[in-house]
Amino acid sequence: MTLDGDRGSQPTYQRIFEVVKRIPRGKVATYGQIAQLAGLAGHARQVGYALSALENDSVPWHRVINVKGEISPRTWSDHDDLQRELLEKEGVAFNEGGKVSLVRFGWQS
DNA sequence: AACATGACCATTA
């Protein structure tokens, strides 16, 4: 097929972004979860890398956290607390250690 | 084409 909807031709980034955009408000998803939904099961690393290269504010990257329920330490921490604030605004509660209960806010497809 | 880097996850000791 030559065709029309070539999703495979699209960069892996866009694919991950699409999944992240699918995250419902007030919920959080882990890199592994997104990777699986994006078709990259087991390649959570790429998900984190994709978000790091993210420059589009249209993607709720703040809803993406690691399996520990914590915010991953990004290289360019301009607003390390920003993610936490955004999530709190969405209705996500943080623990004392600054962690989120994936059991409660974990996005379930 | 190859090398080096990177917001990770799961398993085992």
Added chain:
DNA sequence: GTAATGGCCATGT
């Protein structure tokens, strides 16, 4: 319970 190791792939130079 914590600590450490291996593995997978995409992007950029």
